[in-house]
Amino acid sequence: MSALTLYDKVWQQHVVKDYDDGTSLLYIDRHLVQEVSSPQAFAGLVAEGRNLVRPAAHIAVADHAVPTRLRHLPLPDGLASRQVSRLEANCERFGVHYIGMNDNRHGIVHVIGPELGFTLPGMTLVCGDSHTSTHGAFGAIAFGIGASECECVFATQTLRQKKQKTMRVTLNGALQPGVAVKDIILALIAKIGTNGGVGHAIEYAGPAIATLSMEARMTLCNMSIEAGSRVGMVAPDQTTLNYVRGRKLAPTPDMQAAAEAHWLSLRSDADARFDREVELDVSALVPHVSWGTNPGETAPVSDRIPDPALEADPVRRAKMERSLKYMALEPGMKLDEIAIDRVFIGSCTNGRIEDLRLAAKVVEGRHVASTVAGIVVPGSATVRIQAEAEGLDRIFKDAGFEWRDSGCSMCVAMNDDRLAPGERCASTSNRNFEGRQGQGGRTHLMSPVMAAAAAISGHLVDVRTLGKSA
Amino acid sequence: MEKFVTLTSVAAPLPEADVDTDIIFPARFLLLLDKAGLGKHLFHERRHRPDGTSTDFVLNVPLFNEAKILVADANFGSGSSREQAVWALADFGIRCVIAPSFGEIFYSNCFKNGVLPIVITGEAHANALAAAASGEPFSIDLERQTVTLPNGPSLSFEIDPYRKAALMLGLDEIGEILAQDADDIAAFEKRHRASQPWLFLDDGRLDSLFSQTDKA
Ligand code: SF4
Numbered sequence: 001m002s003a004l005t006l007y008d009k010v011w012q013q014h015v016v017k018d019y020d021d022g023t024s025l026l027y028i029d030r031h032l033v034q035e036v037s038s039p040q041a042f043a044g045l046v047a048e049g050r051n052l053v054r055p056a057a058h059i060a061v062a063d064h065a066v067p068t069r070l071r072h073l074p075l076p077d078g079l080a081s082r083q084v085s086r087l088e089a090n091c092e093r094f095g096v097h098y099i100g101m102n103d104n105r106h107g108i109v110h111v112i113g114p115e116l117g118f119t120l121p122g123m124t125l126v127c128g129d130s131h132t133s134t135h136g137a138f139g140a141i142a143f144g145i146g147a148s149e150c151e152c153v154f155a156t157q158t159l160r161q162k163k164q165k166t167m168r169v170t171l172n173g174a175l176q177p178g179v180a181v182k183d184i185i186l187a188l189i190a191k192i193g194t195n196g197g198v199g200h201a202i203e204y205a206g207p208a209i210a211t212l213s214m215e216a217r218m219t220l221c222n223m224s225i226e227a228g229s230r231v232g233m234v235a236p237d238q239t240t241l242n243y244v245r246g247r248k249l250a251p252t253p254d255m256q257a258a259a260e261a262h263w264l265s266l267r268s269d270a271d272a273r274f275d276r277e278v279e280l281d282v283s284a285l286v287p288h289v290s291w292g293t294n295p296g297e298t299a300p301v302s303d304r305i306p307d308p309a310l311e312a313d314p315v316r317r318a319k320m321e322r323s324l325k326y327m328a329l330e331p332g333m334k335l336d337e338i339a340i341d342r343v344f345i346g347s348c349t350n351g352r353i354e355d356l357r358l359a360a361k362v363v364e365g366r367h368v369a370s371t372v373a374g375i376v377v378p379g380s381a382t383v384r385i386q387a388e389a390e391g392l393d394r395i396f397k398d399a400g401f402e403w404r405d406s407g408c409s410m411c412v413a414m415n416d417d418r419l420a421p422g423e424r425c426a427s428t429s430n431r432n433f434e435g436r437q438g439q440g441g442r443t444h445l446m447s448p449v450m451a452a453a454a455a456i457s458g459h460l461v462d463v464r465t466l467g468k469s470a
Numbered sequence: 471m472e473k474f475v476t477l478t479s480v481a482a483p484l485p486e487a488d489v490d491t492d493i494i495f496p497a498r499f500l501l502l503l504d505k506a507g508l509g510k511h512l513f514h515e516r517r518h519r520p521d522g523t524s525t526d527f528v529l530n531v532p533l534f535n536e537a538k539i540l541v542a543d544a545n546f547g548s549g550s551s552r553e554q555a556v557w558a559l560a561d562f563g564i565r566c567v568i569a570p571s572f573g574e575i576f577y578s579n580c581f582k583n584g585v586l587p588i589v590i591t592g593e594a595h596a597n598a599l600a601a602a603a604s605g606e607p608f609s610i611d612l613e614r615q616t617v618t619l620p621n622g623p624s625l626s627f628e629i630d631p632y633r634k635a636a637l638m639l640g641l642d643e644i645g646e647i648l649a650q651d652a653d654d655i656a657a658f659e660k661r662h663r664a665s666q667p668w669l670f671l672d673d674g675r676l677d678s679l680f681s682q683t684d685k686a
Binding site for chain 2: 013022027044056057077097122140151162195248251252259293294315322412413431433439
């Protein structure tokens, strides 16, 4: 048999049947359910009188619409309150396990799946959320779906899918101090474009991957969708096994050896062929920030804003002009001179314990600039509790940050945390789309250490020069 | 699902790359629980000024405010998986989007809602955009996989056969799977459970996890 990639192997192990039109019926092992993409899916089941076939394949949590403070009080927003109670009621009705807002396991779907051991290597996992690619860090085929597809998974435990092409991103070298995995993914998107990965399942490989923690791999896979790819994966290795061991839903001791042997067998065969290969030397990377309104409009923080007039492609040029107008920026401006009003440290991209540790190191003994309001939002209650045990909350609060409860918060403008029109934010989230963090709000994407440094300086800054005179 | 066979309508031109689903349907309206009525919020920020007055966005212009076709640009519908973006387009009356490329999840969501996304690139796309601006109607024939522009030329497009069939027949995909593949799914599940038992949480582990009072 010919050599297989990681994606090929996991795919083959989940094909129920191949149809003669080139599509396959893919078995879905698990589904994370949240409040935004599920109401209409549940309503569809009810309307058609259909069952939810395997309740133990799902867990549910409300993460997008929930406030990140004063959680013991009734939700202030009537619509949000209605959406969260609808999820609770649907879970009750269909026997799906629901994690409440004040539960110690609460958090963003993509943070709690791995934490609980709900996410495992070699599985297929879906969620009505595009950042489901996060879970590919475990060597799972994990992808975002729409509400209709959520309904299909509820009712059939399968999805009709066409196999993706494969793309390998080989990361060579080692990151320099102050440069983060967020900089790798931002640089990659700037290089291949926001639709560079469309139609492809990405596998991240190479020497740099071996050294990365699971948290860092999740950041990388999380933003694969920002390169247009629904699937980003990393082959399971010892780091993966160590992370999964002991998690509440990890394989029981009697199954562990077999599970781990299976997971290690999933790596791409040495002679496996990918449809596309991309290489990146990460040792040459410097901290990046986004300047426009998609994650591909990103540059090293030491650069100047590019000039649309120099862009040959008229469609790209028009897009750049539109981005700069929305962002209220001029070509030629130095990125590290852009003043900011708000800082958001959190999200499913960078709201994990390691992210908070790194950011805390930057802010320790310093204070947020007087012109800046900063919030730190742990991705889950587990992260919050761990951070508090380590005293990170103190460090952030002493520096003038607000310390919040878990949730999507200011990553998506559908809860109380949002930018006012015209406000400019240094954000560790994943999307700088128009209005993403609030109507008229302006987002600059960057790593947690870069956002921390921006909070201290009051403007975008290279974290490596913080505290040193320019 | 509403069938899609042929469609004749003026086509609204939206010559802008990277129109993501946050632009098509802003996040704050995701709190709404029903599909019906979402068209009101389609392109909300583009159609309405902060003071509530209407802008001159293409779908506000009398010539195009009943368009059933949208001619968009590269990477249309990228970003968030929110199916609300498609529900809002459909609720507004748009049954077909023509663009050089689409966000993948958006593309797939279209087919679940009787909306036909058509990929047309290069010069043909430029011609379609120019023709749309004229305000004369386009004709789309899904069976023949053609878009006929008002000034004559017929552009052909590719589409996966099963997606074409699903649209033309207005198929209920879930119903089809349940009716035709249930036995295969059950047989697969049995084999899968035997080979990777750790993937199945029906053994009560999930219940025991959730019966703990793990409250803050
Ligand atoms: S943190 Fe942001 S990107 Fe992640 S799931 Fe929540 S809203 Fe989506």
